[in-house]
Amino acid sequence: MKIGFIGLGAMGFPMARHLAKEHEVVVWNRTREKAERHAREHGSHLAGDIRDTADAEVVITMLPTSREVDEIVDTLLPSVRPGTMWIDATSGDPNVSKLTAERLAEKGVAFVDAPVTGATVGAENATLTIMMGAKSAADFERARDVLRLCGKTLIHAGEIGAGHAIKVLTNSIMGATVWITSECMLIAKQYGINLETALAVTNAGSGRSNASENLLPMRLLQHKWPLVFKLAHHDKDIRIANSLAHQQHASTPMLALTQQLFTASLHQLGEGADYIEVAKVIAAMNGTKWE
Numbered sequence: 001m002k003i004g005f006i007g008l009g010a011m012g013f014p015m016a017r018h019l020a021k022e023h024e025v026v027v028w029n030r031t032r033e034k035a036e037r038h039a040r041e042h043g044s045h046l047a048g049d050i051r052d053t054a055d056a057e058v059v060i061t062m063l064p065t066s067r068e069v070d071e072i073v074d075t076l077l078p079s080v081r082p083g084t085m086w087i088d089a090t091s092g093d094p095n096v097s098k099l100t101a102e103r104l105a106e107k108g109v110a111f112v113d114a115p116v117t118g119a120t121v122g123a124e125n126a127t128l129t130i131m132m133g134a135k136s137a138a139d140f141e142r143a144r145d146v147l148r149l150c151g152k153t154l155i156h157a158g159e160i161g162a163g164h165a166i167k168v169l170t171n172s173i174m175g176a177t178v179w180i181t182s183e184c185m186l187i188a189k190q191y192g193i194n195l196e197t198a199l200a201v202t203n204a205g206s207g208r209s210n211a212s213e214n215l216l217p218m219r220l221l222q223h224k225w226p227l228v229f230k231l232a233h234h235d236k237d238i239r240i241a242n243s244l245a246h247q248q249h250a251s252t253p254m255l256a257l258t259q260q261l262f263t264a265s266l267h268q269l270g271e272g273a274d275y276i277e278v279a280k281v282i283a284a285m286n287g288t289k290w291e
């Protein structure tokens, strides 16, 4: 199958690598060197022009937000062929996705939103969980047949937009969990409890989470703060989740507070920060550091 793949960032680069094992993958990236390296090292084909990705049975986008996806749709709309499927793996905005799907449908192109979870390690190991919004079971099956090379658990979440919606909601749960766990670890530390002990007790009890088991120990104990998922992306996800709550006239104070805290942290830490660095903001709010 010929696949056009657009966006070779932290997630897209390894995903396109897995696809190239079975398919003819034409890659395009804004920073061309990354696409050249992909073609050189992973057997994909370098797109001479972005329009080369449109001449495919499937087009996949993996970009920061729906805004960049829409810009690419604008560019490729005159070139896409009826019968093509557009899979958007970006953690996007479901409202924008529905409009994008309508625009593509006018050209006979089916749209599936297929955001992923599992972090860069999941993209590297092809163990991602992929949640899809698809108009029909047939569209879901078609997308699944492609994306099975990138993930382990592939779920049809509902109509177009449902994948994007559940993605930002689960990321909001993760954000709130990272925040409250960091706060409680800071209090434990200030109370005089060894942080390793505090995390061990948390992980042996009801406060256990992905944050306490996998994300925070390396940062809080070893003071290593790798960039694996940009805070800017996480903030974007939680803002989309809030916009869905707003749209439904829902009362969701915890979600609103989480968004406020993450947006404030982004302003403090800047665009280059990793999302777990919010723990540094919590320490700073208390006039201290984790070291």
Ligand code: NDP
Binding pocket: 007, 008, 009, 010, 011, 012, 029, 030, 031, 034, 062, 063, 064, 065, 068, 089, 090, 091, 092, 116, 117, 118, 119, 120, 228, 229, 230, 233, 234
């Ligand atoms: P990166 O920032 O690593 O990569 C973003 C990609 O988008 C790059 O290829 C970049 O090109 C390209 N890009 C950015 N702006 C534009 C533009 N204006 N026009 C064209 N291309 C553009 O992001 P990730 O791979 O980390 O994330 C991608 C999506 O996946 C996001 O929606 C994110 O929320 C989601 N996600 C990320 C996870 C993670 O752990 N990183 C986990 C799960 C989901 P260039 O190389 O030129 O900068």
